[in-house]
Amino acid sequence: MPKPPSRRNKATSAASTDSTSSANSANEDISQQEDPGSATITISAVEVPELTEEEQRDRLYLERRVERAFFEAGKALTELRDRRLYRSTHKTFEEYCRDRFAHSRQQSNYLIAAAGVYENLTTIGCQNVENENLTTNGTQILPTSERQVRPMTKLEPQEQQEVWLKAVELAGGKIPTGRIVKDVVQRIMERTQVPNTYQLGEVCQILTKDNPELRGKGGCWAIVSAVNEFSCTVRMWDGEYTIGLQHLKYFDYLPAECEQIRVICDRINRVYSSGLEESVQKFLESLGRLNRTYLTALEDKLLKVLELEIRD
16 A cells, blocks of 8 residues: 655655745846946945034144144244253253254254244235235145245245245245255345355354354354355364355454464364363364454463373
8 A cells, every 4th residue: 555645755845846946046037147247336425514614614723733833843942942941851952852852953953943934934924925826725825844944044034935935836826845945045045146255264254144054153263165156165163064155254364363263273173073071072162262363371271281182
């Protein structure tokens, strides 16, 4: 007597049939689709809300803070230096900047000088620009980094203004690079250059004129060792420097007096280059600031002692 068919087998068979049918249907759908690589993907656009007036003001304020960062640093360094606020921990401003900010003396001087230029550009009529192309968002275009104004630190305030406006114009109404500013400065200097009338061996005086590279050497005497077109190479108590004519002033010395200064300079330089203590170098620096062509008996005696020391 034959067994009745199993309900379980039928159910399994039915399920298998349905699964196969679904798979075949899916395969048919896939085969009817186009190449996936050419399929079009629809993405819903996300609307970006416009800035409110308050947000626009905040953005402009924060942008200005970023742009003025070098100026604020220079102003702060100037006050720290002038008020000697470093004196409780450091003997010199140079040591303080090196330890606190990892700045070399030159870096700090650059920032201080740049802050002066920036302040000058905002206070001496430069903000009243007639050419609307030289402004952004109705405000004056100002430097945003120390390197953009570094070439202008050696110029007079009115020349700084002239250079910056010309540089902005050459940059198409945008913030000019340091290279553009430097090129404009060079043109100004060549236009206003006076003939170099200094002579070899002549003694002159150093004028800093807000030049950070000459800081600490204002009033020092220097002996001309090379006459260039727009500058002189000079020997000082601590070495040789090439200095623009605007930073030199004549000493009305006779030839014999110039020779005396040259002898003193050679003596001081030999001792200084030997690398003695800092206190000794300060003494030698004081000799380099003398506004006379001779040493007193005591000064000469001290210098001879130092000369004997380096010989031994």
